[in-house]
Amino acid sequence: MNFSEVFKLSSLLCKFSPDGKYLASCVQYRLVVRDVNTLQILQLYTCLDQIQHIEWSADSLFILCAMYKRGLVQVWSLEQPEWHCKIDEGSAGLVASCWSPDGRHILNTTEFHLRITVWSLCTKSVSYIKYPKACLQGITFTRDGRYMALAERRDCKDYVSIFVCSDWQLLRHFDTDTQDLTGIEWAPNGCVLAVWDSCLEYKILLYSLDGRLLSAYRAYEWSLGIKSVAWSPSSQFLAVGSYDGKVRILNHVTWKMITEFGHPATINNPKIVVYKEAEKSPQLGLGCLSFPPPGAGAGPLPSSESKYEIASVPVSLQTLKPVTDRANPKIGIGMLAFSPDSYFLATRNDNIPNAVWVWDIQKLRLFAVLEQLSPVRTFQWDPQQPRLAICTGGSRLYLWSPAGCMSVQVPGEGDFAVLSLCWHLSGDSMALLSKDHVCLCFLETEASVSTACRQLGGPT
């Protein structure tokens, strides 16, 4: 495993282009585009203000930089550096901006969700979509980029509009049986739309592309409901994480629950491998006395090593006692992700923040649990193989694969606190983002990694 030198970064804005050739990163009001292989700067664009959001177009030809404070969006072309485009939303304000899948339209959401403006880069035409709903995930595109589903709110009722992305024609418009819709998500095959209600009610609705209600599922009543939803890449399963600390897997034939995965704080099953991250002070040479390191309580020291130990069952995981009288309590399944081959599901229970649970979807059972020393910030699957990268805001990167897991210290002066990470398309590298730096991590080939894992003592 190799690490590149660190580059400056602001607001964790760093993205690989969809074709995997470029890496865009922001430093204040500057946008830097580098070649992924050589890491040389290819282009450098200067925006009008500090950039708050960037997004690559699907064809990797354009990048949009949004400056919400100013209500501005600037678009840059990679092919023609002199080409420029500036969209000003004026007094309407701007809260969100995104590309349409064709890479020729930009959807800007104005302040207070008054409307969505669709700007075209090809024609002068500007379209407006009224009444978008202010919710967590109100816009979703199908994978093939043909359709867009949009959550709307009119007359205190939730609606979903399905647009054809090619000409922004409204294809379907239907009301949903929800109290307060929070999210919509297309299945990867683009034929089923999952719609879920706010956390006050456990309700998930499944609509066909033509607006038919396929099924509705409620696990329970009267309690806080859905917290996270994820489709399996095969569109076969829908994983629904809820505030009761369970993940329910729905199937695509009957849309009924196949199984539910609980996340108990103690693991008793001896078949489950529990990897526990253990910190080890650096090995001292002979004759060296082990002094207590200064400021040991401050956090993981960069000099200390960490490794995974296989804990013997029963294992009790560190739990967080949630404050129940506050909004958005830290309980329930907050993160869910299927591996690219749909064989594994990684979850995090928010009141056991240090643990990542990996479930075997083929056998529908728990496969492994990783307990970190500090709360898990993010995890992301390798786009090519079942390999999970985890970061906890410390200076280490954690990798899990069915062969085992390992922790890698990010080299460099001082602490490189990995706050976020994103995989490269090929799965050969990933970008590690800290508060104001980015660093690329190049992984070895599969064989060498697997041998390394075996050396680390993971089960084969």
Next chain:
Amino acid sequence: MGDWMTVTDRGLSSESKTVSQYTSEIKMSPSSLYSQQVLCSSIPLSKNVHSFFSAFCTEDNIEQSISYLDQELTTFGFPSLYEESKGKETKRELNIVAVLNCMNELLVLQRKNLLAQENVETQNLKLGSDMDHLQSCYSKLKEQLETSRREMIGLQERDRQLQCKNRNLHQLLKNEKDEVQKLQNIIASRATQYNHDMKRKEREYNKLKERLHQLVMNKKDKKIAMDILNYVGRADGKRGSWRTGKTEARNEDEMYKILLNDYEYRQKQILMENAELKKVLQQMKKEMISLLSPQKKKPRERVDDSTGTVISDVEEDAGELSRESMWDLSCETVREQLTNSIRKQWRILKSHVEKLDNQVSKVHLEGFNDEDVISRQDHEQETEKLELEIQQCKEMIKTQQQLLQQQLATACDDDTTSLLRDCYLLEEKERLKEEWSLFKEQKKNFERERRSFTEAAIRLGLERKAFEEERASWLKQQFLNMTTFDHQNSENVKLFSAFSGSSDRDNLIVHSRQPQKKPHNVSNGSPVCMSKLTKSLPASPSTSDFCQTRSCVSEHSSINVLNMTPEEIKPNQVGGECTNQKWSVASRPGSQEGCYSGCSLTYTNSHVEKDDLP
């Protein structure tokens, strides 16, 4: 009177003692008789027959008493005591036979009565005890009744309490249910209230939004604009088309196409899966048939008539199915047949497997038992054998030990003992070997010593020769010149001092050892030898003599060294002086002498060697 007398005599003889007793009583206390007589006559109790009899009749009133008795007896149904009167005037005569008969009868009656009385008494006793028992039983039962009554009351009380509690709990439950219901209602009302409020707020919000929209959007905001260098081409390279009804229809079509594709894809998948499952089913069926058919013969012969027929059915079914290749038909037509046949086969298989299981378990059990028994028997036999062997071995050992002890007791000859020891246990042998090697070493040492001694002897011989020569010369000189005596004397002294280099030291050692040795043994061989040696050295140190003593000593020591354990010897070889004491303690009393000689020899050896070295 005379008659009467005879009668009484007879009566006496027949009544024997009782009468005599009464007569004696009569005689003894005549005064009391009257009163008794009066009493008894008035109350003719059958029980007090004797007293009545005794008090009743006196010499004076025999007649009256007889008549009285007669009357009494006749009234009781006895025959009259008097003979049948022949004449009225004649005085009636006492019929003695009747009297006797009456008496006898009375006696029999009396006995009977006594017996009856006894019986009655015992019965009375029995009844009394029974009564007691019953009374105790009664009291016990009463107590029990009381306690059970109390218990019952207690239980009733408890029951009442429990019922009370239950009622309370029910009430509580009801209350809780009510509470829950209330809370749910509250929640629901809150929810509706919340929703209502939300809606209200949202409406307001919408109004505001609308207003804002109007304000923001309708005003010709110059700012809302896109500043673009030039428009770029579409990603697909096509030109944008106008929105018309046609495009709408096309979009619809496309959407349905996508949906159809998805459904088709799914159907294909399902078909594939179905085909796969059918294949598996078919294979399973075939395997089942093949599995079951070889057993078909046997079960038919044995017991399973029913299964046999079923199997044949199944086979027919299978034949049909395979012949007609019904697998490709749609499920509905085949389903029933298929499921039926599969079910049948499955049932057969299940029963077969169960049967097999039973058999296996039986066989297993039997086998296990057999094995167990055999093994146990074997085990026992083996242990018995082994015990026997152990016994035999022990006996052998005992006899051997006895023999050895006997021989040891009898044989004091060194050779025989050594020989015997040879045939001792292997351990002993080992030790002997070690000792032997030690001995050899010592022997070597002795040899060396001997050599040195011989050399010393030779030297001494030479010196002696020189001395003799000198003496001769001196004698000659003395003989020649009597006046030069003084000078010669001093030379002589010098010679002695030169000699005593070794002997002095030996003496020293001997002296130093002396305090240790003294309590045990004073007549030690070696010091004597040594002293002899030292003494003899200046006098006549013939080498042969010296050798003899050496060998003698070595013989001694060899035997005694053999008696010692290697642990005792080893340290000695390294540093003899310090372990000397230990030796003296450890060595057996019988071998003390030799032991000392041995150790002393080693001392001398070492010192002699020291002397020789320079």
